[in-house]
Amino acid sequence: MIEFADVHVRLGQRDVLRGITVALPERRVGVVGANGSGKSTLARLVNGLALPTAGSVTVLGLDTRRHAARIRRGVGFLFTDPDAQIVMPTVAEDVAFSLRRRGLSREEVERRVREVLDRYGLGGHADHPAHHLSGGQKQLLALCSVMVLEPDILVMDEPTTLLDLRHSRQVAGLLRELPQQVLAVTHDLPLLADFDRVLVLDEGRIVADGAPAEAIGHYRKLMS
């Protein structure tokens, strides 16, 4: 469960979010809006990467201002550009990096890494340099590095923006199968077609909130 209570975010002279109050218990939640509407900031609030200037954000029953570290353990975050989130030179090492300091044996780390890479179709690339992967494979690697931690919530900031149609569809298919709660910020409207709920943001406010067809319809009108 993710809850925003009268959340304001001000960056410099700009009000990025203005009084967001919403509770999100649904399993698949999408967020759409124009560039600069506050979508990415909203996503970053969920795992404490950004903190509210006023109001509060509660995730998994914890306030992000006081429990950011604990929340990050339960909330995975997938960024737009996978190159910016791959830390280690090879595929398997990058996934294993997520498990450091978890007190797991080397065998257990290797087992979990192998299992997640196989699940997302990267099993044959375990020892390959990460920078040799295609854009789509890099995004899958970033997803593996998040999912190996088995988070309760997955937040994604435009995860398909840099992907071709095939990889976009692959990510959409994987999302459908995830047991976790997913909050996806995106411009990829087909991705949201079977989501439970879609929020439309405009100038830092929620201007539409409902089922995908209804909310996306509102968004299209807003953009025309």
Added chain:
Amino acid sequence: MNGLNGVYVPGTSPLHRLPAGVKLAGLAVACTVLVLVSSLVVLAGAAVVVAALYALSRVGTAAAWAQVRPVRWLALALFAMQWVFAGLPGAAATTSRVVLVVALAGLVTITTRTSAMMATLERCLRPARFVGLDPFRLSLLLSLTVRSVPVMAALATRVREAQRARGVERSLRAFAVPLVVSALRHADALGEALSARGVDD
């Protein structure tokens, strides 16, 4: 192909199986010996040993050449300068030392996983805790440095393509400014991603 960027080449050779700490210590000893030795005969023997080690690692000639290729012009320039100032034997000795040290360092890099190097470095740096340094952060710095090489190369390629498209490929400013801006943006995004992965926790 994997070795062309100076990163780990998967394998099961005896060198791959050797613990990272042993390889790093061996490298340190070998470099010290190479610096102290000036006999061309000994240096030629060292070259044979290095070649044998590459053969033992079974990484292939392309990956082996990729380790010394970046210093080929530097080696040539050094050889020419040393020939003028120190004579032919001195030039051959100095240049051989540089090439052999680079080749050995490359051999350690391509036969050792970065995570193994990080773990070794973390263990060695444990005493640094007493002066307030975090060994994990220091070893992460090493890993990020290795990882940054292909990222920066990709950024530079992108900037060069954009320059070409705009017809300003000869302008140093048109190359340097967007490259620095892109690198800083990448650093920002990487910092945020590391926070999201709990590095600060």
